[in-house]
Amino acid sequence: MTTGAGTFRADALVKKVPKRVWQKLSAGRGAKEQRFYDWSVIDLVEVALDHRQLLVRRNRTTGELAFHHCHSTASASLATLIKVAGSRWEVEETFPSEKVLAGLDEHQVRRYPSRGRWVTLAMLAHAFLAVVRFDEHAHRPTPGDLIPLTCNEIQRLFISVVVRPVHGPGHRATGPPAHRLGWSAWRRSHQARSRAGHDRRQV
Structure with missing residues (x-):
């Protein structure tokens, strides 16, 4: 992932994220309950009119990480990115x-x-x-x-x-x-x- 501070592996980049920027938010309701995770977003270097961000999801129980490389024509909010990422569960279901x-x-x-x-x-x-x-x-x-x-x-x-x-x-x-x-x-x-x-x- 290329950022303003250089190029890093996604897992190495997450280690540089301060604890205070992680937010507990829901990716939508699952089969039985809301699917709460810790989320963080990192701005990447833009290419032309393409806004790029790295959305990171952390399991609150196991600490397992999942990464979403996001592209949009305008800078998207964290809530919007989570809503789009969470819709994958509905498609798979x-x-x-x-x-x-x-x-x-x-x-x-x-x-x-x-x-x-x-x-x-x-x-x-x-x-x-x-x-x-x-x-x-x-x-x-x-x-x-x-x-x-x-x-x-x-x-x-x-x-x-x-x-x-x-x-x-x-x-x-x-x-x-x-x-x-x-x-x-x-x-x-x-x-x-x-x-x-x-x-x-x-x-």
């Missing part, structure tokens, strides 16, 4: 989510066109769940003792209340729809208590 919820990995690839159709169908199914979740969050306030509806819960309800009854008695879920909706509310209240416990521990 999309793939296992599509595998579980939409069967992205359940296709036996024999020809490229069939693979393309299957991937497109899986992405549309996942998009349907995401749009329904967004609509629920935007137009139907969630009670304080429940977590907002997730894609997993919407998929579970859709299969239980809509898909199985359509396929006849042999595929019918046990209990009336009100019973299955009750189980959904119970799961969400349990998850809300669990999330509150994780948040209190983080604080």
Whole structure:
């Protein structure tokens, strides 16, 4: 990394960072809680109109370091850089989510066109769940003792209340729809208590 004081390896450059400049900030909410890390940013030598910065993330438990070499047309704030770096987790989470919820990995690839159709169908199914979740969050306030509806819960309800009854008695879920909706509310209240416990521990 080239700085105003010379060229250094990234790990050597971090050792020169004063302790007071590290900030505890969240990279966004993870599966259960906010993902808090220690962050620091180092300005690098600019090239033409390209602003370059080295964003450093330090694990608060293990001390493990991660580096992000940042390029932007204008100098970006630490909060902006962290928001962009944290979005990588959401992108990576999309793939296992599509595998579980939409069967992205359940296709036996024999020809490229069939693979393309299957991937497109899986992405549309996942998009349907995401749009329904967004609509629920935007137009139907969630009670304080429940977590907002997730894609997993919407998929579970859709299969239980809509898909199985359509396929006849042999595929019918046990209990009336009100019973299955009750189980959904119970799961969400349990998850809300669990999330509150994780948040209190983080604080």
